[in-house]
Amino acid sequence: MFDVAEDRKKMEAVIERFKGEMKKVRTGRAHPDMLSGVKVEVYGQFMPLNQVANITAADATLLVITPFDPTNIQAIAAAIRTDQSLGLNPADDGRIIRVPIPALTEERRKEIVKNVSAKVEEAKVALRNVREDARKAVKIATEMGEDVKKRAEKEIDDLTKEFNDKVEAEFKGKSEEIMKL
Template identity: 55%
Template sequence: MEEYMFDTNPYEEKMNAAFGFFQDELKKVRTGRAHAGMLDGVMVEAYGTKMPLNQVANITAPEAQMLLVTPFDPGNITAITSAIRDNQSLGFNPSDDGRVVRVPVPALTEERRRQLVKQVSEKVEEARIAMRNIRQDALKDAKRMKDAKELSEDDLKLVEKEVDSLMSKMQAQIDEAFKAKEKDVLTV
């Protein structure tokens, strides 16, 4: 009896990595509620170097439309306020009282919400394409092994079944993440 020699684990790992990337991409899409992650891309000029905001301040969302940024060193407050204001992609207008920076997060317009859902849909499509490519690689590698007589026809069928079941699991996770994010974006 020939030992079944095809390992689907590397492909599962690749799928999980692609799903992780997809989740990180989703986090970057704004929702109607304020959350600390909104300021992830902000770099602050502090101590003569550019640093991520979360390394020079604590960021909280005490209410749905407000972010509160508390500098670890009050000497950096002006630089922090400027860095947030100068980040065009955010479009925020922060103010500070010398101790904390308040960042009002404007509610999303209906049109903006639709744009964001479209953005999320595009990320879903990218994730699906990544999954399909990984699936094709796995099947191609298995077929190559069958042609080289390292796998039997039955083994190949087992591999296809296993890879397809992985695919279904990933698709379900992508759909779930999409629905949750869409709900977040559309919730006022």
């Protein structure tokens, strides 16, 4: 009998990676994960922002960044300003950095949903790749009979559909969150 447990684990990893990407998407409310993709040049190398500073959401429209080393304030502010996909303009007072989160326009919301749909497609492609690898493993398995191979392929297809539905549900929820005023 063919076991799809390993393929399920791979597909769950795709879903987890997709959910992580969805957390980074700006929805109009301040969330520390919005800055998780920002890399800051400190001490001669690029480091993720969360490794050089503490990021908190003071309220729904403001992120507060407290650097572990105050000498890195300018580099952190510059890194946030440089990331054009965020569209944020940080302000520092020498100790902390305040990042106001501007309200999203309707046009910007639609653009964000479009970017999210590209991430949905990436996740679906990754799921299809797992499915194809599993199908190849079934095809080259010589100890299985034809009827067992057909059953295994159906099981793989059902698993792929299940995970595609999870991606679609996550996308639908995120799209509604983004478009909500």
